[in-house]
Amino acid sequence: xxxxxxxxxxxxxxxxxxxxxxxxxxxxxxxxxxxxxxxxxxxxxxxxxxxxxxxxxxxxxxxxxxxxxxxxxxxxxxxxxxxxxxxxxxxx
Numbered sequence: 001x002x003x004x005x006x007x008x009x010x011x012x013x014x015x016x017x018x019x020x021x022x023x024x025x026x027x028x029x030x031x032x033x034x035x036x037x038x039x040x041x042x043x044x045x046x047x048x049x050x051x052x053x054x055x056x057x058x059x060x061x062x063x064x065x066x067x068x069x070x071x072x073x074x075x076x077x078x079x080x081x082x083x084x085x086x087x088x089x090x091x092x
Contacts, residue, residue, distance in 0.1 A: 036077050046084035053078045 001009070003025065011021035032050055035042045041051035057073040081089075 039075075044082070046082050048082040048085055049080045051078050051080065052076070 007018055007021045007025050010016075010025060011018045014021065016024075032042055036050060036052050039052050041049055043049045052075050055074045055076055058071050060069055060071045061067065062069060
């Protein structure tokens, strides 16, 4: 599903206009991004948790040359599904 398809589905499901649904989806993405930028997590009970995970520095290899290189530490966004979402996906 693309963002446009999500907006269409939200508009249909809520009975709102596509413009309203687009603003709502945009606001949700912005709020999640802002929370993660601060290093906090966002929990939606039953759905899941958006969080930031630390990836430590490590040594890698250039696949073309085999040369060893240093990969810097970084932070990555992650999503951990909640029990209700897992149950829904598994069809139970």
